[in-house]
Amino acid sequence: MGFKHKKKYGQNFLTNAGQVLNRIIEVSDVNAKDAIVEIGPGEGALTELLLEHGKKVTCMEIDTDLEKILRKKFDTNPKFTLLMGDVLEVDFQEKIGEPIKVVANIPYYITSPIIHKLIENRNIISEIYIMVQKEVAQRICAKSGSERSVLTLSVEYYGDAEYLFTIPKEDFTPVPKIDSAFMSIKLRADNKYEKLVDEATFFKYVKAAFATKRKNILNNLSNLGFSKAELKEKLAAIGIEGNRRAESITIDEYMEVIRVLEAK
Structure with missing residues (x-):
């Protein structure tokens, strides 16, 4: 549909999609019982697999130019819901309101605010699987060393983070300056800390x-x-x-x- 990537939304879409997306589904353990939230679905490459494997998928997209593409692809699928708007302003309790798993390639320029937003909604979010900049994933998941930061501790306070795998920058278009990584945060139900x-x-x-x-x-x-x-x-x-x-x-x-x- 002649879609142009927008820098202001930090849009970099996967080109070497097949192998990476299949691995995302595998490590996220998406199954028929899962209600999934995907943030920034782009043109819907990951969405398609999430719909295939999950119970239902709610996509949150800010770019109105992508709305037609996503609706044309998925609106006939009863498992698909599209919420247009800024994820940081979405009321998860009102719009979702049920236990969910987050699986997403999130906009990198608002990584920390998105993570904090998801943690705030930990009463309905049990597991978070996200693609972020490689160095950010290393910092969040660091168990020791100089990479640890306030962000590391703020995630540890609520859950367990794990670095899952690396995605080379060449697998994206436009090609970004740095590699990416896929990581998980499993939020604690016992509120240990x-x-x-x-x-x-x-x-x-x-x-x-x-x-x-x-x-x-x-x-x-x-x-x-x-x-x-x-x-x-x-x-x-x-x-x-x-x-x-x-x-x-x-x-x-x-x-x-x-x-x-x-x-x-």
Whole structure:
């Protein structure tokens, strides 16, 4: 239909689609029981396979030029629903309202806001399977090392992230500057960490810990109003050295840090 890709929506569509899309379906374990949400379906290459394997598919698309293409391809399929608009403004509870699995090649320029939006709706979303920039997937899924960040911890707080496979940049049109990756986030039903430390308190400490990248945990946490002597003593009590950097500390260690510093 003469569709032109738009930079403002971060549109890069798969050209070497067959192998990659089949692998997406495989690792996402899409089956006849799954209600799927796809964000940014583009021209519907992945949508077609999701409809074939899933129970129903709700696509969220912002580009009105793609609406005709998608409706022409799929409107006769009773399993297909198209919601036009910005995914960040969609009320998932109202528009979806049932348990869903997200499988999508999301717009890279709003990766973090989309992930946060999906996590906010964790009462109906159990599993997230998304294509993102390779370096972003590496950061989110990093279990150790300098790649870990506030984003890493913010995902770990709610679920388990896993790097699944790499998609070379040459598999897209237009060809982007970097490779992509497909990753998963399986959200916890047991609210394991939320039961230990509430959301506001957790992020207060994590953001403080990462506030200045080159500073150690002792210096960064002192900005919360603790004296360095008090911090050193309390951190030592749980076996954490004050000269460690924020990215080297695991989420379980953060739970301990917050516990001892919040103790009255």
